[in-house]
Amino acid sequence: MTTTTATSHDLQHAPSGGGWRRLLLHGGLVRALWMTPLFGAIGFGIVVLIRWGAGWHPILLTEPLVLVAALVAAPLGFLAGIGAFDYWAYYALGYPTRAEDHSGHGAQSWRDYFRVNTDHKVIGIQYLVTTMFFFVAGGLLAMLVRAELAKPGLQYFDEQTYNGLFSVHAALMIFLFIIPAFAGLANYVVPLMLGAADMAFPRLNALSFWLLPIAGIMMLSSFFMPGGAFACGWTGYATLCSQHQPIGAIFFNQGVQWAGASSIMTALNFLVTIITMRAPGLTFWRLPLLVWANFTTSLLVVIATPFIAGSQFFSMFDHVMHTAFFDPVGGGYPLGYQHIFWFYSHPAVYIMMLPGFGIMSEVIAVFSRKPIFGYRLMALSLMAIVVLGFSVWAHHMFVSGMSSWLRVPMMITTLLIAIPTGIKIFSWLATMWEGKLHLRTPMLFALGFLSMFVIGGLSGVMLGAVPIDIHVTDTYFVVAHIHYVLFGGSVFTIYAGVYHWFPKMTGKMYDEGLGKLHFWLTFVFFNATFMPMHWLGMEGMMRRIADYPSKWADLNFIISICAFVLGASTLVFIYNMAHSWWKGAPAPANPWRALTLEWQVTSPPPIFNFDEPPQVVGSPYAYGVPGARHAIVTVHVPPQPEEIPVPVALAQATPTQREAIMSALKHILVVANQTVAGERLIAAVRTRAAADPIRVTVICPQNDPSDTWVIDEAAVEAATRARLDATLAALRGAGIEASGYIVDRDPYTAVLDVVESDPPAEIIISTLPRTRSGWMRRDLVERLRDRTSLPVEHVVVDEPSESTRA
């Protein structure tokens, strides 16, 4: 941080003074550097005072001291230091509320990502980069686990360390990667999709982000505690975790609390934002499914997350205060932990899945160029999953010794949940049916998700059946299932979402080749890693154990090798993201021709997103529906027109001369795509040029070729560009003023746009013969005649002669 940037972000109440003083007292990482230990020391002092006053001995007891000083007070000091509480502190002390100067909004340089920022777009990127860091950390732990399992016997770690490795791996992946990565994507995209300027509570949003690094560092730092990391699995079952573990266990308890608080605050923010900040016309039945998905997820988070908070409180009290919640000796009830834990953690499975469902609906509709199938049922099935998700928790406890009458009801509700999930799967398949599939990287990950999630879902149905579950409980079958659901499911959707919105977030295009390489490496080696685990589990290889009988040595060795390649495939992703962000080709506003609102503004969007609240007029998924619009977006500064070549004769004219010449000429609009260079079309234009002085505008609405199913977008665009250039050259060769461009629109709306901005005297439309022309099937010519009341001539290409010429 330098003085100049500090000045540019000066706040009204910021302490005045020289560079050093400002640096130390101004909210930021430097102030956090001294406030964190200060608060830690205060927490330390409070504990010592209380223990001394109450006469409890020893006064310096490790567990309460670490808990209060390091895991509660110091993080609060960090938050206060970095400035997350500044505004509220002024409010609490009775100062007049400061008018928002938006100094904490937007990012001008990379430094702005390292301070408290209230812009949802900056926070979204902060979330994604942070979670990516913990994804890599958790992935490295998984590599260590696989290294240990490559051979039978103990190679590198003792059992307790090994237990710590897989426990922290799971905790990081769940609480610090999947859940917050979805929150990050939604943070960026949801306010844009709503047509809003930001989230409802921007400061709360900033605070929720800064809780995350605290939680993550807490979990990682448990490795450095005496006795090692928490090692009782991410489920932290009592009484194992609440009594028999070293001090690292409370790092897990507290880390979950910080991460949980972060997700509750984010969820409240989403709910209020979605309810109160929708653009005019954006009713609930017009919301993009990503917004629906985050709405339902937020409901789940708000209702369920307090239960994991409760379970971790009790476990920690048992550990630190020696209460008797779960300790049978003191009359405690050990199963109570599992009930409360799973009452959160089963809904949490949907917290980790529903936002992914939302991403899938966006990606599949856009890249299939078709409206989403069964929109309302898609939204309602999300709600059904929310409700049913609360009724299945005890299916994790079939062998726990709980009352046996609970088993069958839980089995039935578990199987019922397959119905709304099945509705979604079949709706996506129906969306793709007869669509035009553009196999870009996000779509590849979406297809990978569909196939992998079906496998994971089916093994989930198997596990939901009591007899099978009893046979494979705590085996690698469960490990395979959870990874098919969370990696093949959630992580694939996160990848799809990151690739899909990367151009919007950074204003740069990612490298398509590297993206595809990343997909295929991930897809192949993911299956090679986790598919064999089903067999190992069926044969009885138990999870969470560092050693295993040598009869499974070969398969485990193969799995480990594949896991290493899977881990390495992430490097391709990281390189692609970093390099493209740095040096990628600039991204257009709407590279995927999507209809939702976030694509109707520049990439990256302006600081307050929209110049005026957009007016929503229709469905967000009307792909391929002629004339359909989702919203009308008003942009105050008109965007630069796409490169329209300057006509030859006008090149030397002054602007005023040019305008005079242009208005004197009769304007003819030519609409054509595949037939644009057709001889009959050129002839028709020449006929007019012979009669009157004319100028011609050629537009090529680039809709998808009708004879292929899978589309290479770049090739289509290049071909269209070549045809257009040929036409313009032919017209200019005949001495006609001609300009033209490719439009990413439906022909009907594209023509109306031109009629509005530069009214032509006549329109010429060129198509294939009726049998092969999509435009003809949609009565384009008749509809334009009715709408514009201009003379519209229809030229049908002379196919035999064209094909011989080609």
Added chain:
Amino acid sequence: MTATAATIDGHGGGETAPVSAYHDSLLRSPLFLGMVMFLGSEIMLFGSFFTIFFYLRFTHHPWPPTGIDVPKKPTGVNTAILISSSFTMHWALVSIKRNRRFGLICGLGLTLLLGLTFLALQIHEYLHLGFTPSNDAFTSGFFSLTGLHGFHVFVGASLLAMALLRSLRGHYSAGQHIGLEVTGLYWHFVDVVWIVLYTVVYLL
């Protein structure tokens, strides 16, 4: 103007302005809505504590265990103190709606005083109970539930202190008091939870 409502439309509109000029909503303000939902989350948090308490209660007999006695009557008086603070809070809110600052300040001051009295009496009770959280299952549940509630009273009292300070400095008006409304909502919630808690933990 309140802490989070200030940038609700991204441009620093106060709570007198609607959420956004174009959105027609029956909701009083996003901050109020947010508080209602947050209280939903709080109900679930207390719910998890009550759940474990009931698990323990129905696996034990007698309950509370012999030899452990909770002070029902003194705590009953304390309950009355906390409940009466809801009425003084309501008085404060009604006063500011009619722009009467005297009623506002007296109401808030009394509410804060009653809340702090409740806290002090609870701490006094803790010190003279004769058992600790680590005695057995009942005492664990007793201390965690009353402790969780006590923490909420502390947070509520802090919010009241801020509101009182701001009232003394002349903030809030008949049209601008959403900060008081959410504080009041939170305070009523804390009272209602205590009624349930007193019934479940002390009386049943």
